[in-house]
Amino acid sequence: MPALPSCLLEPLWDQFAALLPVRREFAADHPLGCHRRRIADRTVFEHVVLALVHGSGYERISTPGCSDRTIRRRVKQWAELGISQQVHALALEAYDRVIGLELSEISVDGCITKAPSGGDRAGRSPVDRGKQGLKRSVASDACGVPLGIVSAGANRHDSPLLGPTLDAAKEQVGAMPDRVNVNLDRGYDSAKSRSLIAELGFTAEIARKGMPAPIQAGKRWVVERTHSWMNDYGKLRRCTERNGEVVDFYLHLAAALVTLRMLIRRAANRYRWPSRPTTRRLK
Template sequence: MGASPWIVSDDLWERIELLLPKWERRFRYPGRKPVPDRQVLCGTLFVLHTGIQWEHLPQELGFGSGMTYWRRLRDWNKAGIRQRLHEVLLAELNAAARLDWSRAVVDSPRQGAKRGLHTGPSPVDRGRAGSKHHLITDGHGTPLAVILTGGNRNDITQLIPLLDAVPPVRGRPGQPRHKPQSVFTDRGNDHDVYRDQVRARRILPVTARRSTPHGSGPGVYRWVVERTLAWLHGFKRLRICWERRADIHQAFLKLACCLMTHRQINSLC
């Protein structure tokens, strides 16, 4: 039987530890010793995988107060740790020529949401509150960037922000790469104004026209992003948005993208 998915492997921890800020204890009044970062990361992964509430973290597994883990996640996200880790992992894949820059693929499924400013009434679900995960991947389905919005936000409004959110990826000689050659989207992005904005970034837009039949367009290439979204929502904490603060849910999204990217690196071995 394999290890529990919330156990941080040595391979992953070596990459994360270098990015974490160092805790400096006061000499005269040091106070309580902080919870080790690796233990906090394990507890955060436990919440991400199981969807459990912070205050219900099982004490028998060695976890402490859930608020301690919540605060550490907040601080790490504010410091950009998740984003920097994702860039490091993408650079490793790029160095191994495992990123397909010939095309990027975009999709924006709706998720249920219970609360928070990042929710909105869905126009296709009787006005129920929901959120959207806007995801862009490379041609192999590796996540490049993800954005959280309310469920009432039109998909096409996030196409340009998604393209601009792709980080500069190092790992190969020359300038860092941050633009694919083309981007594949569904019929919801069929708008000439946005096509022109994509072309202005020297990216070829490939979007099926609304009047064309299904099965004759870019769907043969877009399945990779649908598969990645299925993996993303395999993390139970991401299936329904419970967080009041958008930055906490966004931190979970970025962490999940890092884990999926790390799996791609492990597949190289």
């Protein structure tokens, strides 16, 4: 059974493949004039999607035609090229062109997940008995489309990550509208966060400390739903990658899938196309 339906996998692969560098099937500069056939990028990509969805180790998803070393080596190369970030930006551009991003209301929140192997983006988790954890800070639009993502150790506070997360959103989307309201929870209730938002020219609705949370900043629930969607991917729930660039590769790849899924769901009610899915539930 495929890890993703074809209506999600094929568009994602088309954009992913267009960004890959051109490589020959055989190495032309081999001293003996021969070399093992290079594993096709599509084959490795399908194994990477399996790792992302199920969270399995590369040894478990490897096959006779694609070894775990090949997957690791290719993922590291793709992460260094920043291909998943570019695919995420392309998905946001397509969503904005077809549906339209609602950038007047932006919500930012963090999420702590497990990182048992440690690494560049890991830190002592305050909610998991001090075990290694990963913090994911996400900015979303008014409908929950993930715009910017920043990864850090689980011991990092949400407030210092607010600026980098908003900068990442601006880098992925481009120009912001004149009026932007940022919705935040009580973890951002500080003078530093308010001055940062004022410097950017935005307004803010921040939940106050010591007051009932459900009544305050009621528009930020969409980013919590986005975190729930991203936690559906096993590699994000329990990240075993130690290289920070590889961690960001999987984060942006998951964000591109979330954006693409939202695009198909909302476009299905407005447009018709030959490969339009017949079910509303896209796993």
